Amino acid sequence: MGAEATLLRSAVVPGSLDSITAETLVRRAVQEFGAGLTFACSFGAEDMVIMDMLLAADRNASVFVLDTGRLHQETHDLIAKAASRWDRQFTFFVPEAGALEALLAAQGTNGFYDSVEARKACCRVRKVEPLARALAGKTAWLTGLRRGQSVTRTELAVAEVDAAHGGIVKLNPLAEWSEVRVWDYIRERGLPYSTLHDRGFPSVGCAPCTRAVRRIEELRSGRWWWEEPEHKECGLHGRAPNYTI
Numbered sequence: 001m002g003a004e005a006t007l008l009r010s011a012v013v014p015g016s017l018d019s020i021t022a023e024t025l026v027r028r029a030v031q032e033f034g035a036g037l038t039f040a041c042s043f044g045a046e047d048m049v050i051m052d053m054l055l056a057a058d059r060n061a062s063v064f065v066l067d068t069g070r071l072h073q074e075t076h077d078l079i080a081k082a083a084s085r086w087d088r089q090f091t092f093f094v095p096e097a098g099a100l101e102a103l104l105a106a107q108g109t110n111g112f113y114d115s116v117e118a119r120k121a122c123c124r125v126r127k128v129e130p131l132a133r134a135l136a137g138k139t140a141w142l143t144g145l146r147r148g149q150s151v152t153r154t155e156l157a158v159a160e161v162d163a164a165h166g167g168i169v170k171l172n173p174l175a176e177w178s179e180v181r182v183w184d185y186i187r188e189r190g191l192p193y194s195t196l197h198d199r200g201f202p203s204v205g206c207a208p209c210t211r212a213v214r215r216i217e218e219l220r221s222g223r224w225w226w227e228e229p230e231h232k233e234c235g236l237h238g239r240a241p242n243y244t245i
C-alpha cells in the first residue's frame with residue numbers, strides 16, 4: 001500500500017474528508033484500494049450517481065447487487081439497462097438456499113409483516129448475510145447513502161471504518177448531497193434510473209416492503225411503513241461501536 005493509501009486511511013476520522021468532492025473521493029478510492037474496492041449497488045437514484053463516477057474512474061470496478069429474491073421487476077429492468085449502458089455485467093449475491101428455506105419454513109412467505117424481529121430475520125437472510133459474503137476479502141466499499149434520507153442517517157460520515165465487516169473502509173461520497181443535487185446529476189448526464197422514482201418511490205428496496213409516498217413525507221417513509229422510523233434499517237448499514245483503523 002503506497003503513500004496515497006496511507007493518506008486516505010489516516011484521514012478516516014470524523015469530518016476529515018467532508019470537503020473533498022464526491023468525484024475526487026471515488027477516484028482516490030479506486031487508486032488507493034484497487035481490486036479491494038467494491039460498490040454495493042441497490043439501483044436507487046443515488047447509486048446511479050456513484051455508478052457513473054466509479055465506472056468513469058475504472059470501467060471494470062467491482063459492482064455488486066444484493067438480489068434478495070423480492071426486488072421489484074423495475075429494479076431488474078434497470079439492472080439490465082445499466083448493464084447495456086456501461087457495457088458490462090454486475091455481480092449478484094443471493095440468499096443462502098438453506099437459510100432461506102429455514103426462514104420460509106419458520107415465518108412463511110410474508111412473515112416479515114408480523115413483527116420487527118421477523119422483518120429483521122428476513123433482512124438478515126436476504127441482505128445482511130449476502131452482504132457479508134460480498135465484502136469478504138475487500139478492503140473498502142462504496143455506498144450511495146445520504147444524511148438527508150432518514151432520521152437514522154443524520155450523522156452519516158463521508159468515510160468511516162466498518163467494524164461490522166472486519167474494519168474495512170466504508171465510503172459514502174454523497175453523504176452531504178441533497179436529493180435535488182442527485183437528480184440534477186442524473187438529468188445532466190442522462191443516466192438511467194428506476195421508473196419507480198417517477199411513480200412516487202423516493203427509496204427503492206424489496207417490493208413487499210416499499211411503497212410510494214407523498215412528497216411531504218420523509219424520503220424513506222415508504223420503506224417498512226408499518227414500523228417506527230428508528231427501526232428502519234435492514235442491518236446493512238449499522239454503526240459500529242468503535243471506530244479504529
Ligand code: SF4
Binds near residue numbers: 068126127
Ligand atoms: S426488505 Fe422486506 S423482503 Fe426484503 S429482506 Fe427485508 S424484510 Fe425481507
